[in-house]
Amino acid sequence: MKKSSILKKFLLLGIVTAGLILVFSYVVYAKQNSVDNIKHQFVSDIKKTTHDLKALEKAGNKLENASINAKITPEQAVEIVSQDRPDYASQAIDIVVEYYQLTNTAFNAFSDDTKNNNKYLSKDGFLEKAPCYIVSFKGITRAGKAPEGMQAPIFHEYNVVIDADSGDILFSLAYR
Numbered sequence: 001m002k003k004s005s006i007l008k009k010f011l012l013l014g015i016v017t018a019g020l021i022l023v024f025s026y027v028v029y030a031k032q033n034s035v036d037n038i039k040h041q042f043v044s045d046i047k048k049t050t051h052d053l054k055a056l057e058k059a060g061n062k063l064e065n066a067s068i069n070a071k072i073t074p075e076q077a078v079e080i081v082s083q084d085r086p087d088y089a090s091q092a093i094d095i096v097v098e099y100y101q102l103t104n105t106a107f108n109a110f111s112d113d114t115k116n117n118n119k120y121l122s123k124d125g126f127l128e129k130a131p132c133y134i135v136s137f138k139g140i141t142r143a144g145k146a147p148e149g150m151q152a153p154i155f156h157e158y159n160v161v162i163d164a165d166s167g168d169i170l171f172s173l174a175y176r
């Protein structure tokens with residue numbers, strides 16, 4: 001009888017241990033996948049960019065390696081953008097944050113506050129070599145816009161450009 005009692009206790013201990021391991025594993029997984037602790041990749045070398053430089057240039061955006069230090073960290077950039085777009089942050093298969101100096105000759109519809117506080121905006125309101133993070137949510141599904149009667153494109157990446165000095169979101173774009 002003693003052997004069966006010891007065997008039952010040993011079996012019960014094994015089951016409890018396995019249960020605790022599963023619970024602990026789930027807690028670690030949930031913490032790693034929360035919006036507050038998003039895993040991301042960081043790129044700051046134009047030769048290693050994940051972006052299609054030709055497509056960006058066609059849309060009026062030119063990226064250059066940064067010669068200016070950012071005032072906010074890549075982690076802060078991801079946090080700011082993820083709080084602004086939690087839908088894409090939770091849906092993304094991968095998040096990539098890239099740091100460059102950006103010149104944009106196609107978009108100048110910035111708020112008056114941004115125009116007054118961003119020294120990298122030209123007189124015409126275009127960005128000139130502004131230190132920016134581009135936070136890219138990859139693997140998402142986002143319907144684009146199209147004229148009535150035409151089918152809207154479906155994008156699988158959403159990119160947010162954020163001022164690397166102030167942390168202000170400047171604009172977003174989807175091109176693939």
